Every structure is written in structure tokens, then in C-alpha cells.
Amino acid sequence: MLHETALENVVPAVELRVRCFGVESVLRLPRGIRTNRQARAEALEILQALGLGSVLAQPGNALPHGTRRLVELARAIALRPSFVLLDEPAAGLSPLELELLAEVCLNLARSGVGVLLIEHNVPMVLSIADTVTCLHQGKLLFQGTPEELRANDSVASVFLGIDEPLEASS
Numbered sequence: 799m800l801h802e803t804a805l806e807n808v809v810p811a812v813e814l815r816v817r818c819f820g821v822e823s824v825l826r827l828p829r830g831i832r833t834n835r836q837a838r839a840e841a842l843e844i845l846q847a848l849g850l851g852s853v854l855a856q857p858g859n860a861l862p863h864g865t866r867r868l869v870e871l872a873r874a875i876a877l878r879p880s881f882v883l884l885d886e887p888a889a890g891l892s893p894l895e896l897e898l899l900a901e902v903c904l905n906l907a908r909s910g911v912g913v914l915l916i917e918h919n920v921p922m923v924l925s926i927a928d929t930v931t932c933l934h935q936g937k938l939l940f941q942g943t944p945e946e947l948r949a950n951d952s953v954a955s956v957f958l959g960i961d962e963p964l965e966a967s968s
Contacts, residue, residue: 804861804869805854808841809834811876844872849898864895871902881912888919900926920957924948932957 816833845854848868853861861869867887874882884903888896896919904926907913917923923930924944932940932953940946940953947953 801857801859803855803857804845804850804865804872805838805841807858807869808845808872808876809837811873812837812840815877841872841876844875845869848872848875848902864891867891868895868898871899875902875906879911881914882906883914883916885916886918887915888917888922896922 813833816836842854845851848871850865850868850872853865853869858866858869867890871884871887887899887903891899900922903913903915907926907928915923915927924947927944930940930942930944930947931938932947934956939956940950942950
């Protein structure tokens with residue numbers, strides 16, 4: 799990711815999915831040219847959908863941390879997975895990037911992609927999750943809806959050190 803542009807980071811993920819033999823690409827045979835154009839077009843579309851149209855030509859090492867995280871997410875989306883596991887995707891994101899991440903997760907889920915978040919940003923999780931599972935010291939502490947979690951005193955006590963239910967965020 800360091801020296802390649804944001805676009806160049808996503809194109810290979812699309813190429814893995816559309817499959818083109820290396821010789822067709824290297825020799826610039828018609829199929830190789832078509833595949834490369836398709837991959838670039840799809841990568842561009844994904845990056846623009848993530849609000850990254852302004853950084854397409856910037857090298858990865860010049861991107862802010864949050865933007866790099868979104869480019870990584872674009873690579874995952876480019877593979878058209880049926881399921882994604884995102885480990886702390888909100889870490890280091892600005893409020894605007896966090897809002898975009900939440901929308902991307904919702905859109906993935908709406909499109910039929912399973913999304914599993916391992917995340918400590920409780921307000922974001924509660925705003926987008928259908929089901930929340932809380933573990934404490936390797937044991938299941940809670941599993942249920944965000945509304946049920948907000949009313950669960952034991953979760954608030956363990957994770958937040960308070961004895962009051964979590965307020966619904968607006």
C-alpha cells in the first residue's frame with residue numbers, strides 16, 4: 799500500500815475476482831486489456847462509493863490513517879465477499895469517516911453480505927447492529943438486540959463501570 803495509489807491498491811482485488819491469465823495481461827492481448835479496463839472501472843466505482851474519489855492518484859503513504867483504512871475496506875469489497883470480518887475498523891477514524899464506515903457496513907448487510915464487527919466503538923455498533931454479542935474474560939456476557947443491551951445493567955457495569963443502563967444515542 800505504501801507507494802501504490804489508492805486506485806492501484808484496489809485494482810488487484812478486482813483482478814483476482816475477474817480472473818485473467820498473466821500472459822494475456824503482460825502481452826496486452828484483447829482479453830487482458832478488457833480485464834484491466836473492467837478492473838480499473840470497478841475499483842474506481844468502489845472508491846468513489848466510499849467517498850475516496852479525491853485520493854485516487856495519491857500514494858498510500860501520503861494518505862491519512864483513516865483514509866488508508868477505507869482503502870483497505872475498498873479492497874475487501876472489491877473481492878465481492880459473501881461475508882466480512884472487520885476487526886476494529888473504527889480505530890483512528892474521524893467522525894466523518896466513522897459515519898461513512900457505518901453506512902458502508904449497513905449497505906454491505908443490505909446487499910446480503912454478512913458483516914461481523916469486532917469493535918469497541920459502542921455507539922457505532924449500537925447504531926448499526928442487528929445483534930450484539932459481548933464477551934468478558936472469554937465468556938459470553940450478553941447476546942441480543944441493541945435495545946436489549948442498552949437496558950442490560952450487567953454489561954454497563956462490566957464495561958463502563960457504571961450501574962445505569964446505556965442511553966439510546968440520537
